[in-house]
Amino acid sequence: MSGVELEKSTTIDLRKKHIGPSCKIFFSHEPIKIVQAKGQYMYDENRQRYLDCINNVAHVGHCHPEVVNAGASQMALLNTNSRFLHDNIVLFAQKLQSTLPEKLSVCYFVNSGSEANDLALRMAWQYTGHKDVITLQNAYHGHVSSLIDISPYKFHQMSSYEMNPRVHVAPSPDVYRGKYRRDHPDPATAYADEVKDIIHKAEEKGGKIAAFIAESLQSCGGQVIPPWATSKKWHVRKAGGIFIADEVQVGFGRVGTHFWAFQLQGEDFVPDIVTMGKPIGNGHPLSCVVTTREVAEAFMSSGMEYFNTFGGNPVSCAIGLAVLEVIEKEDLQGNALRVGGYLCSLLEKHKEKHPLIGDIRGRGLFVGLELVRDKHKLTPATAEAQEVIYRLKEQHILLSADGPHRNVLKFKPPMCFTKEDVDLVVEKIDNILTEIEHTLGMTNKQNVDNEGGKRKASET
Amino acid sequence: MSGVELEKSTTIDLRKKHIGPSCKIFFSHEPIKIVQAKGQYMYDENRQRYLDCINNVAHVGHCHPEVVNAGASQMALLNTNSRFLHDNIVLFAQKLQSTLPEKLSVCYFVNSGSEANDLALRMAWQYTGHKDVITLQNAYHGHVSSLIDISPYKFHQMSSYEMNPRVHVAPSPDVYRGKYRRDHPDPATAYADEVKDIIHKAEEKGGKIAAFIAESLQSCGGQVIPPWATSKKWHVRKAGGIFIADEVQVGFGRVGTHFWAFQLQGEDFVPDIVTMGKPIGNGHPLSCVVTTREVAEAFMSSGMEYFNTFGGNPVSCAIGLAVLEVIEKEDLQGNALRVGGYLCSLLEKHKEKHPLIGDIRGRGLFVGLELVRDKHKLTPATAEAQEVIYRLKEQHILLSADGPHRNVLKFKPPMCFTKEDVDLVVEKIDNILTEIEHTLGMTNKQNVDNEGGKRKASET
Incomplete structure (x- = not known):
């Protein structure tokens, strides 16, 4: 410079x-x-x-000194891939896990929310053996090609776009401007029933649901606070699919009452996969997919190794750990x-x-x-x-x-x-x-x- | 910590x-x-x-002090997204460009080789309006789902894998163990002709070639030094496709005689897209796609913004710039x-x-x-x-x-x-x-x- x-x-x-x-x-x-x-x-x-x-x-906070120091000292000491044992990756994983329901115990560290959501889809496809994905109207899940397909917020910007026939779009659970509003007697169930209907229609055409993916609160979609209906997960599970909670924008304590926005749906509600991004490294390129042992084992059973060159390196993990510590301390x-x-x-x-x-x-x-x-x-x-x-x-x-x-x-x-x-x-x-x-x-x-x-x- | x-x-x-x-x-x-x-x-x-x-x-070199200092000082000063003007991103892009043929002048900064190759595919699809991709046997281009599809090195690991019908695999140009060896009178043309044949077969089935993607030297594929045949690009171009040179493993001076491995094919050989990764940030999650103005304008014409949260942030760019400076200085x-x-x-x-x-x-x-x-x-x-x-x-x-x-x-x-x-x-x-x-x-x-x-x- x-x-x-x-x-x-x-x-x-x-x-x-x-x-x-x-x-x-x-x-x-x-x-x-x-x-x-x-x-x-x-x-x-x-x-x-x-x-x-x-x-x-x-x-x-921008340039938080404890985060900067954690990153800078680790950069001077060691920055390498996760094929060597290192304490930072396991300590960071352990601390992340302590913020989550016990079942969500297995971490995959990646470099961006896009890498996280793509990996979550790969896991869902492998675990279920199904291919169809339900996403929400106005959803944004990332910029790699598999995620453009499930991001109406993005693909609607395109002058010509052929929708992936394996993707199904459910109404955004927006009670102000959406299909079911605050004046509806039970908008939560009404939105969940939409998902149920989509599943039926997809199945009638021979589709099989791999996953329902949704931000716990839609952000680009218009800062939407949905009515909570855990029956949505139940419908998806019944169809053999799994539930992916995208916490890239809304996780890490932002919602105030809980550390994760999906927890607003109640203590009993546990997604199968949680994806994290943006705030996790305070600006450092870092993201994570957390899932259950069950999904992780199924993903491994494909026989394919998962290797991410930069994912989980000691610097990224030192920074992630420092962010968690600052959230707590302050x-x-x-x-x-x-x-x-x-x-x-x-x-x-x-x-x-x-x-x-x-x-x-x-x-x-x-x-x-x-x-x-x-x-x-x-x-x-x-x-x-x-x-x-x-x-x-x-x-x-x-x-x-x-x-x-x-x-x-x-x-x-x-x-x-x-x-x-x-x-x-x-x-x-x-x-x-x-x-x-x-x-x-x-x-x-x-x-x-x-x-x-x-x-x-x-x-x- | x-x-x-x-x-x-x-x-x-x-x-x-x-x-x-x-x-x-x-x-x-x-x-x-x-x-x-x-x-x-x-x-x-x-x-x-x-x-x-x-x-x-x-x-x-691990933990190079100049790279560490560049990263650490910038982390303490500012780390934010590329929607604000900042000198680091433009200086880094300018310096990268100075290592490349003049036509390759437009940069997109991302966080990993996988993000880079996926973006390169999106550009190829958009620019050509075609969908088919030719890749090499034993190729590895990344871990996101679109790249598993073009990475036989990965998908052959899977117990069950359905090959994407839009992907065509050409023989690895390995003159030691491959289809045409050192004893062949002209292995370069023989391998290029294989690509020509693949294009014909794809077109016969109604396919249209968007891109040929190859590492300039195959790495995971077995450290392959191919015989150079620029006619490969010519066949691809004739079919309306573009040429993507994956320099994630082999770029940044590693080959000794040239800064980029694709330059081994001669001064006249200019790929349409070059993807970079691994060494670019000496371990920091950073990658880049560089392309021509023509491809960049076509990509923009889709109407879809490209935004990458961490891509091109001031810290990543300070580090990338420092790496280029050290390569030169030392x-x-x-x-x-x-x-x-x-x-x-x-x-x-x-x-x-x-x-x-x-x-x-x-x-x-x-x-x-x-x-x-x-x-x-x-x-x-x-x-x-x-x-x-x-x-x-x-x-x-x-x-x-x-x-x-x-x-x-x-x-x-x-x-x-x-x-x-x-x-x-x-x-x-x-x-x-x-x-x-x-x-x-x-x-x-x-x-x-x-x-x-x-x-x-x-x-x-």
């Missing part, structure tokens, strides 16, 4: 020249150059501070519960005042604020959501919008986020919404359904 | 309990616990030193040429003496020593190769055996390997071969074809 910082325009030019054009940047017309970060703050090339409400990967799960609860309650206070606020939903520091142009028709306020994001950025707050209509403001900050941070961001959002509503002539009694803001949905 | 080392037996027990049984360990009956490494040496829990002839990932490519050449010449000197030595082949520090029980029948000396590996290990030298018969001793050491290291390992191999041949009653005039050594092929 030269140590010399490039002019921002040079960075942009080199990026255009040498980085794949499919790799999008935040705020593409006025991108931010970030050179440093600490806790819940990021700093640009002018040392201007941004409050970070979006980087769920920097789980215990009670970040407790902080997520307290600060996330405070965020939701503060947003709720503003809800009545703002015609644009359709729904507020969250668990811990996983919160969605859905903007609508009409509280009855639920017309997505997509452009307005983009306007909020851009105006917040101008005020040095980083937030993003997602969901199928890109109208859900997504809060998933580093877990050291504070109540003061909440006060700041909610105050800014309150002001921006007031201004937008004023410009659009919206009052709380009357939403408008017009073209609204100016920016395109594809921006962030 | 507690800082306390576990008893080796405890590490083994915890590994059995918590790590997937498909994740194999070297020397499974007497595994080694490695706690430290430096340069071309690894150290076990008793601080016993091992000479490392196998870890091609620790490319510039002239490791030159060292590979000199030391690798010395290794081959020294092995050649012993060839006549040893009935077990069938073939010696290599480029730079990528060398294979193929053991046979019969120099005419080429009966693979699989058990003997295992015996050599185990005895070397007892003498604190780490070597491995690979290839379809697991009878090829593979040299792929860190690139700081010295002539003294070569002297040591060749002397030991010479002694061990002499002992084994003596035990088996082999003389150079007469190979024996019996059960030989005692250890199983599946060990390493």
